[in-house]
Amino acid sequence: MKSKTIAFSLQKGGVGKSTISGVASFLLSQKGYKVLHVDMDSQANSTQLLTEVEDATETFDERDVLEAIKQQNPHPFILNISENLDILPSTDYLATLDQFLFNEFNQSPGVALFNIIEKIREAYDFIIVDTPPALSILTINSLFAADYVVIPTNLEKFSYNAIERFLGTVQEVNEFKTEQVNSSIEVLGILRSMHDKRRSDNKIFSDMLEETYQDALFETIIHRRATTGRLPIFGFQGNTELPSAVRQHRSFIEELIQRV
Ligand SMILES: Nc1ncnc2c1ncn2[C@@H]1O[C@H](COP(=O)(O)OP(=O)(O)OP(=O)(O)O)[C@@H](O)[C@H]1O
Numbered sequence: 001m002k003s004k005t006i007a008f009s010l011q012k013g014g015v016g017k018s019t020i021s022g023v024a025s026f027l028l029s030q031k032g033y034k035v036l037h038v039d040m041d042s043q044a045n046s047t048q049l050l051t052e053v054e055d056a057t058e059t060f061d062e063r064d065v066l067e068a069i070k071q072q073n074p075h076p077f078i079l080n081i082s083e084n085l086d087i088l089p090s091t092d093y094l095a096t097l098d099q100f101l102f103n104e105f106n107q108s109p110g111v112a113l114f115n116i117i118e119k120i121r122e123a124y125d126f127i128i129v130d131t132p133p134a135l136s137i138l139t140i141n142s143l144f145a146a147d148y149v150v151i152p153t154n155l156e157k158f159s160y161n162a163i164e165r166f167l168g169t170v171q172e173v174n175e176f177k178t179e180q181v182n183s184s185i186e187v188l189g190i191l192r193s194m195h196d197k198r199r200s201d202n203k204i205f206s207d208m209l210e211e212t213y214q215d216a217l218f219e220t221i222i223h224r225r226a227t228t229g230r231l232p233i234f235g236f237q238g239n240t241e242l243p244s245a246v247r248q249h250r251s252f253i254e255e256l257i258q259r260v
């Protein structure tokens with residue numbers, strides 16, 4: 001199988017990017033695919049979720065994706081988590097990446113992550129990239145490195161409004177990527193998440209997304225669920241409520257595999 005790099009991204013906070021990308025990495029590795037999770041958010045939420053360390057910055061200082069990008073060499077920084085699952089972790093210091101890219105990096109600032117992923121992609125079936133809630137140079141690097149992008153969104157007005165601008169950004173990065181390396185980024189789909197059936201506005205925005213984006217939407221809807229919300233506390237190893245926490249993500253993974 002040819003390696004697929006998939007970014008999970010939207011410039012909105014708290015829509016489920018880190019949880020969904022982290023669970024996707026976990027479930028794909030459980031299905032027997034070789035997976036690398038790349039955390040491109042300095043909040044390091046998906047790093048904490050997958051590695052179950054308390055303080056990612058303390059643990060991975062100078063052993064993180066920032067260092068891999070600075071050295072343009074991922075190999076010494078890839079950490080094995082479990083069978084089939086590796087990670088390039090994040091720390092607080094990833095927030096300083098822009099200084100490096102704009103002052104010291106001798107290529108276009110958007111291509112730094114792409115370069116290091118090119119060096120390891122053959123070793124993986126899936127490379128899953130979690131991104132920060134902003135259209136920053138971290139997100140630009142993530143999109144440029146990606147073959148596909150999944151857009152998780154909650155069912156609220158601000159997120160609904162953000163999608164169009166996000167798609168515009170994907171288009172711009174895509175043009176740049178096609179020109180630079182003759183390959184493109186495909187929007188794999190928009191994933192509705194954080195659905196709360198007690199909120200009537202959630203239903204309204206879910207319907208509006210269906211009308212506007214139609215086939216681009218994944219059929220799966222990720223609902224708000226207490227066991228999913230507790231994943232950062234109990235993690236993946238030895239978590240007795242794991243089947244409930246990730247049940248709804250399994251059908252999303254089936255759709256994702258069909259679309260790539
Ligand atoms: N399906 C769910 N049900 C309940 N809680 C959830 C669910 N998915 C995620 N959460 C919780 O909601 C919060 C936000 O989720 P998450 O961190 O995945 O979003 P995010 O888009 O990555 O946020 P940010 O933009 O800050 O990076 C977290 O506390 C997470 O544990």
Ligand SMILES: [Mg+2]
Binds near residue numbers: 018019045046
């Ligand atoms: Mg996040």
